[in-house]
Structure formats: structure tokens, C-alpha cells
Amino acid sequence: MENNTKKIISVDSVKVDEKDFVILVDLKKQFDEVWMFRITERVPVIIIYIKFNINMRRFICIILLAMTVVSINAQMKPEETEDWSGKPEIVIPGKNNQPPSDAIVLFSGQNDVVNWVHEKGGPVKWTADSCLTIVPNTGSIKTVQSFGDCQLHIEWKTPSEVKGTSQGRGNSGIFLMGKYELQVLDSYNNETYHNGQAGSIYKQFAPLVNASLGPGQWQTYDVVFTAPVINADGALLTPACFTVFHNGVLIQNHVKLRGPTEYIGIPVYKAHEEKLPLVLQDHKNPVSFRNIWIREL
Numbered sequence: 001m002e003n004n005t006k007k008i009i010s011v012d013s014v015k016v017d018e019k020d021f022v023i024l025v026d027l028k029k030q031f032d033e034v035w036m037f038r039i040t041e042r043v044p045v046i047i048i049y050i051k052f053n054i055n056m057r058r059f060i061c062i063i064l065l066a067m068t069v070v071s072i073n074a075q076m077k078p079e080e081t082e083d084w085s086g087k088p089e090i091v092i093p094g095k096n097n098q099p100p101s102d103a104i105v106l107f108s109g110q111n112d113v114v115n116w117v118h119e120k121g122g123p124v125k126w127t128a129d130s131c132l133t134i135v136p137n138t139g140s141i142k143t144v145q146s147f148g149d150c151q152l153h154i155e156w157k158t159p160s161e162v163k164g165t166s167q168g169r170g171n172s173g174i175f176l177m178g179k180y181e182l183q184v185l186d187s188y189n190n191e192t193y194h195n196g197q198a199g200s201i202y203k204q205f206a207p208l209v210n211a212s213l214g215p216g217q218w219q220t221y222d223v224v225f226t227a228p229v230i231n232a233d234g235a236l237l238t239p240a241c242f243t244v245f246h247n248g249v250l251i252q253n254h255v256k257l258r259g260p261t262e263y264i265g266i267p268v269y270k271a272h273e274e275k276l277p278l279v280l281q282d283h284k285n286p287v288s289f290r291n292i293w294i295r296e297l
Contacts, residue, residue, distance in 0.1 A: 099293035131290035146275035148227040158186035160216030173281035179260035207251035
């Protein structure tokens with residue numbers, strides 16, 4: 001044994017510097033050549049290099065890396081993996097679906113109609129009291145403020161009196177960034193195409209389950225939305241994503257959209273602003289909305 005020996009052993013693309021010491025062991029009865037050595041005093045790992053064949057050498061490389069990681073982890077202190085940077089801000093949760101302390105309230109009553117405008121500008125033409133109710137054929141509405149990544153809570157109900165079938169029954173939509181639609185529909189005992197029922201990402205993803213309540217009952221959507229990242233030339237970097245809970249039930253699990261909502265045709269991403277208004281659709285049915293709040297992420 002020579003403690004001051006310095007050599008480099010190469011195992012395919014892996015090189016190990018024998019800085020501390022090398023022990024040469026003659027095991028020629030079993031293998032052509034065996035090298036045993038310690039990498040450092042901190043990582044007391046014995047590596048066996050067998051000049052046998054390339055597959056064996058690759059196998060030994062994998063064993064070496066695994067043993068090194070295990071050895072390092074065994075000697076680390078708990079404090080070495082503790083993160084004390086970026087202390088999370090304190091947020092006071094709301095009770096009974098009320099907004100948390102850092103949320104932006106978009107509608108909680110008649111006075112909040114100032115947070116909305118007609119889709120083409122000008123005042124909202126829907127009925128605004130304790131809730132916002134669509135006046136059919138008056139046009140969709142949008143928020144004054146624009147949003148990108150967000151957490152959205154919104155409550156809605158379809159008319160108590162059932163009229164129409166399929167897409168003609170309690171139809172509306174919630175468009176994140178005015179482009180990516182989460183469908184609103186009376187889907188209680190009402191058949192329609194699956195990627196167009198309540199909770200669908202319209203014409204792209206059917207909900208995992210149908211968690212709809214009956215007509216005239218208040219329902220909730222809790223949404224986590226990630227805005228797409230698109231280059232100025234229209235090249236998509238990351239797609240828009242939805243996670244949605246309907247009445248507390250997970251119905252969309254981080255689905256990645258193929259593009260903005262299209263009624264006809266295949267969706268294609270196009271460059272747009274990083275933040276855009278939230279839109280509520282007038283689809284000619286008197287659907288109501290209330291308790292709308294949003295958190296920017």
C-alpha cells in the first residue's frame with residue numbers, strides 16, 4: 001500500500017482521482033484486474049474496477065454513483081437541506097368559500113359591478129344585486145382588471161325552470177384570459193357531447209366525472225390556471241393548464257390545452273398579452289354568478 005500514490009482510473013466516461021490512497025489487490029483467479037480505493041475521507045466508498053467487459057464497467061459505474069449518494073446522505077446534517085430563504089407570506093383563509101386575505105374580490109354584491117364592463121366596453125347590461133344574472137342577448141361581460149396565472153373561485157347556478165336540452169340548457173362559460181373556456185351548463189340529467197358538458201375545457205377535455213347539482217342550486221368552481229407562454233413569433237413555449245374542482249370534486253387535473261377555445265376547428269396558439277380580462281359568456285340563458293374572487297399566482 002502506498003498512501004501517496006496519485007493516479008487516474010477511467011471507467012468509460014467516469015474518472016476518479018485517487019487523491020488519498022490506492023490499494024491494489026490481486027484477484028486474478030476471479031478477474032483480470034481489481035482496483036480498490038477511497039475517493040475522499042468524507043466519502044469512504046470502496047470502488048471495484050473490473051477490467052472484464054464494457055457492460056460490467058458500466059454496471060460498476062452505476063453502483064459507484066449509487067453508493068456515493070447513499071454515503072453522502074448518511075453523513076449530511078439535517079440543517080444542510082433546510083431552506084430559510086423566501087419566507088412565505090401569511091394569508092388568512094376565508095370561511096365557507098369566502099375569499100382569503102390576499103384575494104381580489106370581483107363580485108360579492110351589487111356595488112362590485114364596477115369591476116366589470118360589457119365585452120365591447122361600456123356598462124354591464126346584466127342584472128346585478130346579490131348575484132350577477134345574465135340578461136339574454138345583451139352580450140358577455142369582462143373584468144376591468146387583467147389576469148394571467150391565477151386561482152379563481154366562482155359560484156354559479158342554472159335556472160330553476162328547466163328549458164331546452166343539451167347545449168341549450170343553462171349554458172354559459174368562464175373564459176380565462178378571454179380565450180380559454182371552462183364550460184358552464186346544466187348537466188344534471190342532460191345529455192350532450194362529453195367535452196361540452198359542465199366542467200369541460202370546452203371542446204378539448206371532458207371532466208373526469210360529472211359532479212353537477214340539480215337546476216337552481218348554487219354550484220362552485222375552484223380553478224388553478226396557468227397562462228401559456230408564447231413567443232412574439234407565435235412559437236409556444238408552455239401551454240395553458242387547468243386544474244378544476246367542481247363542488248369540491250376534482251374534475252380537471254392539470255390538463256394542458258392544445259390552444260384557445262374554438263367552437264369549430266382545431267385550436268392553434270397565437271401570441272397574446274401575458275395578462276387579459278376574465279370573461280363571463282352570454283349564451284342566451286339566464287345563468288347567475290356570485291362570490292367571485294381571484295388570487296394572482
